[in-house]
Amino acid sequence: MRATGAERAGGSGGRVPAGTVPGGVAVFAVLGDPVGHSLSPAIHNAAFRAVGRQAVYMARRVTSEECGPVMRSLALAGGGGNVTVPHKEVVLPFLDHHTEAVASTGACNTFWAEQGAVWGDNTDVEGFRRTWEAVTGGLAGAADALVLGAGGAARAVLLALCEAPVPPRIRLWNRTEAKARALAVHFGEERVEVLQDCGGTAPEVVVNATSAGLDGRSVPIELARLAGTPRCVIDLVYGKEPTPLCRRALDLGAAAVDGREMLVRQAEASQVRWFGKPPPRGVMTRACE
Ligand SMILES: NC(=O)c1ccc[n+]([C@@H]2O[C@H](COP(=O)([O-])OP(=O)(O)OC[C@H]3O[C@@H](n4cnc5c(N)ncnc54)[C@H](OP(=O)(O)O)[C@@H]3O)[C@@H](O)[C@H]2O)c1
Numbered sequence: 001m002r003a004t005g006a007e008r009a010g011g012s013g014g015r016v017p018a019g020t021v022p023g024g025v026a027v028f029a030v031l032g033d034p035v036g037h038s039l040s041p042a043i044h045n046a047a048f049r050a051v052g053r054q055a056v057y058m059a060r061r062v063t064s065e066e067c068g069p070v071m072r073s074l075a076l077a078g079g080g081g082n083v084t085v086p087h088k089e090v091v092l093p094f095l096d097h098h099t100e101a102v103a104s105t106g107a108c109n110t111f112w113a114e115q116g117a118v119w120g121d122n123t124d125v126e127g128f129r130r131t132w133e134a135v136t137g138g139l140a141g142a143a144d145a146l147v148l149g150a151g152g153a154a155r156a157v158l159l160a161l162c163e164a165p166v167p168p169r170i171r172l173w174n175r176t177e178a179k180a181r182a183l184a185v186h187f188g189e190e191r192v193e194v195l196q197d198c199g200g201t202a203p204e205v206v207v208n209a210t211s212a213g214l215d216g217r218s219v220p221i222e223l224a225r226l227a228g229t230p231r232c233v234i235d236l237v238y239g240k241e242p243t244p245l246c247r248r249a250l251d252l253g254a255a256a257v258d259g260r261e262m263l264v265r266q267a268e269a270s271q272v273r274w275f276g277k278p279p280p281r282g283v284m285t286r287a288c289e
Helices: 005-010 040-050 064-076 100-105 123-136 152-162 177-187 244-252 260-275 283-288
Strands: 026-032 055-061 080-083 097-099 110-114 117-121 144-148 169-173 192-194 205-208 232-235 255-257
Touching: 026 040, 026 064, 040 055, 040 260, 040 283, 064 080, 064 110, 064 117, 080 260, 097 100, 100 117, 100 123, 100 152, 110 260, 117 260, 123 152, 123 232, 123 255, 123 260, 144 152, 152 169, 152 177, 169 177, 177 192, 232 244, 244 255, 260 283
Parallel strands: 026 055, 026 080, 097 117, 144 169, 144 205, 169 192, 205 232, 232 255
Antiparallel strands: 080 110, 110 117
């Protein structure tokens, strides 16, 4: 069965929300490999504390074989959680129901149970949509976007951009061009234009959905090689320091937003799926900082 994220977000009527464990503490977790760097426990636990919720959120490193069964047992015990790299696709067969965002991206990052059935959603889509709105709200006119990458994060970004009320012009570049071409076919080649080389383009907004920069050194492309300086760079990567791409953007005089913005927004959307309402405004952002 499928439902939209909006239906899930508004659909708590009558159901027992996740996190309701009579007399006990509900357990939530981010499942992935690696998970040691994840900020998800800090931001979700801050939100639980802020409303006095009897719940705890932890990071659990799991193999791809373990991930689906662990996900189901957490959800069916009254908890829930998130799935991260590299398991967002392998858990799909373990879901009983999923949203349209999961169907369109082929990835699940949020799970919980309702009436004995395990649900999955992909709140990266809403997380990016809200980041895009916050960033481009300050730009006059429709923005023109260059998306870098063709993995799971790029799928969420492309879905959010294609579904925007005023979709931007979308150009897509990936190190392995064939994967970008496959994504353009999936989302519609009339909507997504694949570039072999970004050199001659002058996008207003550059979105980094590659994992380049996780090492603290690499960049997916050299921004200085673009035909014009973008107004803003949205980097999905985050770390303790500004990411290499954000540093390059700031050096060129562009605005830059790193992956913590989207992390907080997708986490807020996850809490809506679990509890039917978002955490108090700002709690997760402050925990992130
Ligand atoms: N902030 C958030 O909330 C959030 C949410 C989701 C994801 N993310 C981040 O987004 C990044 C991508 O995640 P994913 O799930 O899409 O991973 P993925 O499915 O493994 O895809 C990785 C992508 O990065 C590209 N890539 C890897 N190293 C590169 C390099 N050195 N130069 C250029 N391209 C490179 C790959 O290109 P090839 O196809 O050529 O291999 C591929 O397009 C990760 O850093 C993840 O942490 C952040």
